[in-house]
Amino acid sequence: MKKKLSRKDFLKLIGGGGVTAVLAAGSTALLGRSFRKSGDYWQIDPDKCIQCDRCRTECVLTPSAVKCIHAYVICGYCDLCSGYLKQVHLERSTAAENQLCPTGALTRTFIEDPYYQYTVNEDLCIACGRCIKACQAFGNGSLFLQIKQDLCVHCNYCRIAKNCPSGAIKKVSSENPYMLKDRSL
Amino acid sequence: MILLFAINLFMCSSSLSSQEYRFPQPEFSENYQYPELNPVNPETWFVPWMDLIFLVAALVISFFLLYKFRSRTGLFIVSVLSLVYLGFIRKGCVCPVGSTQPVLQSLFDSSLILPVTTLLVFLIPLITALFWGRIFCGSVCPLGALQELLAKFNGAMPKPVSSVLKVIPPAYLILAGVSALTGSDYLICRFDPFVRLFRLNLNSVQLPLTVVFLILSVVIYRPYCRFICPYGWLLAMVSRLSLFKVRAVEHNCINCGLCESSCPADAVTKPETKDYPAKENRKKLRLILVILPFTLLLAAFSAYTAAPLLFPVNRDISMYRALTNPLEENSLERDAFWGGDISFEELEISALKAEAMWMKGIIIGSLILVLIIFGEMVLSLRNRKQNRYEADPAECLNCGRCYQACPKERVRKEGLPLKEELES
Numbered sequence: 001m002k003k004k005l006s007r008k009d010f011l012k013l014i015g016g017g018g019v020t021a022v023l024a025a026g027s028t029a030l031l032g033r034s035f036r037k038s039g040d041y042w043q044i045d046p047d048k049c050i051q052c053d054r055c056r057t058e059c060v061l062t063p064s065a066v067k068c069i070h071a072y073v074i075c076g077y078c079d080l081c082s083g084y085l086k087q088v089h090l091e092r093s094t095a096a097e098n099q100l101c102p103t104g105a106l107t108r109t110f111i112e113d114p115y116y117q118y119t120v121n122e123d124l125c126i127a128c129g130r131c132i133k134a135c136q137a138f139g140n141g142s143l144f145l146q147i148k149q150d151l152c153v154h155c156n157y158c159r160i161a162k163n164c165p166s167g168a169i170k171k172v173s174s175e176n177p178y179m180l181k182d183r184s185l
Numbered sequence: 186m187i188l189l190f191a192i193n194l195f196m197c198s199s200s201l202s203s204q205e206y207r208f209p210q211p212e213f214s215e216n217y218q219y220p221e222l223n224p225v226n227p228e229t230w231f232v233p234w235m236d237l238i239f240l241v242a243a244l245v246i247s248f249f250l251l252y253k254f255r256s257r258t259g260l261f262i263v264s265v266l267s268l269v270y271l272g273f274i275r276k277g278c279v280c281p282v283g284s285t286q287p288v289l290q291s292l293f294d295s296s297l298i299l300p301v302t303t304l305l306v307f308l309i310p311l312i313t314a315l316f317w318g319r320i321f322c323g324s325v326c327p328l329g330a331l332q333e334l335l336a337k338f339n340g341a342m343p344k345p346v347s348s349v350l351k352v353i354p355p356a357y358l359i360l361a362g363v364s365a366l367t368g369s370d371y372l373i374c375r376f377d378p379f380v381r382l383f384r385l386n387l388n389s390v391q392l393p394l395t396v397v398f399l400i401l402s403v404v405i406y407r408p409y410c411r412f413i414c415p416y417g418w419l420l421a422m423v424s425r426l427s428l429f430k431v432r433a434v435e436h437n438c439i440n441c442g443l444c445e446s447s448c449p450a451d452a453v454t455k456p457e458t459k460d461y462p463a464k465e466n467r468k469k470l471r472l473i474l475v476i477l478p479f480t481l482l483l484a485a486f487s488a489y490t491a492a493p494l495l496f497p498v499n500r501d502i503s504m505y506r507a508l509t510n511p512l513e514e515n516s517l518e519r520d521a522f523w524g525g526d527i528s529f530e531e532l533e534i535s536a537l538k539a540e541a542m543w544m545k546g547i548i549i550g551s552l553i554l555v556l557i558i559f560g561e562m563v564l565s566l567r568n569r570k571q572n573r574y575e576a577d578p579a580e581c582l583n584c585g586r587c588y589q590a591c592p593k594e595r596v597r598k599e600g601l602p603l604k605e606e607l608e609s
Contacts, residue, residue, distance in 0.1 A: 008570075016315050016426040023308060030291055030299060040279065040287075040300065050521045060386055072219045076208025115211045119220070140206040150225035153276050153384065156283045157371035166521035167500070171298050178224055183210075 041172050042158040043179040046144040048168035051129030055145055058160040065151040066127040068120045071181040074142035077115035083135035083143050084108055084118055100130055144181050233302035236275055243267055243325040244313045251320060252429055257585030260323060264330035272327030277383040279303055281310050282416040283374045286365035293366040314420045318427045322410055322417055323583025328379050329410050335402040341451055350412040355557050358415030363546035367539055369499035406449035410582060421579035431576040431583060433591035438573045445574055447590035452580035456572050466566045473562055480555050488551035492544050505536035
C-alpha cells in the first residue's frame with residue numbers, strides 16, 4: 001500500500017527541486033566561463049616585484065615557499081657579482097664574510113676566465129630578496145623570486161599576495177603554472 | 186613632492202628595459218651548457234580529484250553509518266580519518282567552507298580562474314545535504330572533527346543566547362560574500378581558527394584566535410560549526426528540505442525524551458502536545474510584519490553609516506586613501522605604487538568602483554539579513570504537527586549520540602527481547 005504524499009512532503013520536494021535547479025543553473029553559468037583543470041596556483045610577476053622581504057615573512061609556511069631562481073641565460077657571469085658579493089667586500093672569493101646572502105644559499109663556481117657561475121641552493125634560500133635587489137640595481141637582473149609550486153600549499157587566497165606592496169602576485173592556470181624570466185629578444 | 190619624484194626616477198632607472206642588459210652575454214670558449222631552469226611542476230593534476238573522491242566516499246559511507254547502521258562509533262571513525270587526511274595531510278585547503286568565496290567571486294568577476302574541483306567541492310556537500318541533512322558537518326568536515334574530539338561537556342545553552350548567536354553565520358556569509366565578490370580578501374580563510382593547526386604553523390598573528398576556539402570547543406559543543414560557520418548555515422537551510430531525518434529510534438518510540446537531553450547541540454525537538462495557539466500566533470505574526478519595514482530602514486541606514494569602516498579591506502581603496510591622505514607616512518606600498526606602471530587616475534577609478542560595490546553589497550546584504558532573521562521568526566510560529574521526538578535537520582550535526590542514549594534503540598541493536606515478550 002503506497003503512502004499518500006502529504007502537503008508538507010510535496011512542498012519539500014518542490015523546494016528541493018528549486019534548490020537543485022538554482023545550483024545547476026549557477027554551475028552551468030560558471031562552467032561556460034574560463035574553466036581550468038584544477039588547483040589554485042599563485043605566481044609572482046618578476047617585473048613588478050620590488051624585493052621587499054615580505055615573501056619571506058608573509059607566507060603561511062616557514063621557510064617560505066618562495067625561492068630565488070636564477071635565469072642563467074640573462075646572467076653576465078661576472079667576477080664582481082653584485083648579487084653575490086657585499087657592496088663592501090674584502091676580496092672576490094667564496095669567503096662567507098664577503099657574501100651578501102645571509103644563509104649562504106648563493107654559490108659561486110669558476111667556469112673559465114673571466115666567467116663565474118652562480119647557483120641558488122634552494123634548501124638554504126629564505127626569500128629575503130637581498131641578492132635580487134642588488135642584481136636588479138647593478139647587474140642584469142637574472143635573479144628573481146618565484147613561488148615554487150612543489151613547496152606551495154596552494155591557499156585559497158595567497159597571504160603573500162594580499163600583502164604584496166606592488167600587487168605582483170596573481171593566480172595562474174594549471175596549464176601554465178610558472179612565470180619565469182627569459183632573455184628577451 | 187621632490188622626494189617622490191626622486192624615488193620615481195630611481196625606480197625607473199633601476200628597472201631594466203627589455204632591450205638591453207648592463208653586461209653582455211658571456212662568450213664561452215669550451216662547450217658550456219646553460220643549466221636547465223626546470224622548476225618542479227605542481228602536485229600532479231589528480232591530487233585535487235583525489236580529495237573529491239575522498240569527500241564523496243566519506244559522505245556516502247557516513248550516510249549508511251548514520252541512517253542504515255546507526256552507529257556513532259562508525260561516524261566517529263570516519264571523522265577521525267577525515268581529520269587526518271583532509272585536515273593534516275591536505276592541510277585543510279581547499280575546503281567547502283572556503284570554496285564559497287571563489288565561487289561567489291567568479292559569479293561577479295568573469296576573469297577569475299575557477300577550478301572545476303573547487304566548484305565541485307562547494308556543490309557536493311550541499312547536494313548531499315538536500316537529501317541526507319548535514320552529514321558533511323557530522324563526520325566529513327575536518328574542522329568539525331577537531332571540535333568533536335575536544336567536546337567534553339554536554340551543557341545546554343539558554344534559548345535566547347543561542348538564538349542571538351545563530352544570527353552570526355548568515356551575517357558572516359554576507360560579509361565574506363561581499364569581500365569575496367569585490368575581490369578584496371577571503372575573510373573566511375583569513376579568520377579560520379583551525380587551519381594553522383593543520384599546517385603545523387603556530388607562529389602567526391591569528392594564534393590567539395586558534396587558542397580561543399580550542400578552549401571554547403571544550404566548553405561549548407562545536408562552537409564554530411553552530412555559531413560561526415557560514416557554509417554550515419547554507420547546509421542548515423538546505424537540510425530543511427532533506428528526505429531523511431535523524432530519529433533516535435525509528436519505531437517503538439516511547440517519547441521518553443532521553444535523546445533530547447543527550448543532544449549536545451540542542452537539536453532534538455519535542456512532539457507537539459498542546460493545541461496549536463492559532464490566535465496568539467496570528468497576533469505575533471501581525472506584530473512581526475508591522476515592525477519589519479522599520480527594521481529594514483534601520484538596517485539600511487546602519488549599513489550605509491558602517492560600510493566605510495570596512496572599505497580598507499580592499500587594497501585599491503586603502504591605497505587610494507593612503508595616497509590622498511597628506512598625513513599618511515611613507516610606506517612600502519606607496520613607494521611601490523609610484524614606481525609601478527599604474528597611474529593615479531586608474532587607481533582612483535578602481536578604488537571608487539570598489540567603494541561603490543562595497544556600499545551596495547553591504548546595504549543589500551543588511552536587508553537580506555533582516556529578511557532572514559524575520560523569516561526565521563515567522564517560521565518558528567508555524568504549526569509543526571510533530572508527534573514524536575526527532576532532530577531538527579538544520580541544527581542536527583549528525584553525531585549519533587542520540588542513538589547511544591535511546592533505550593529502545595539499544596534494545597533493537599543488541600537484539601534484547603522486548604518488554605512485551607518478557608512478560609508473556
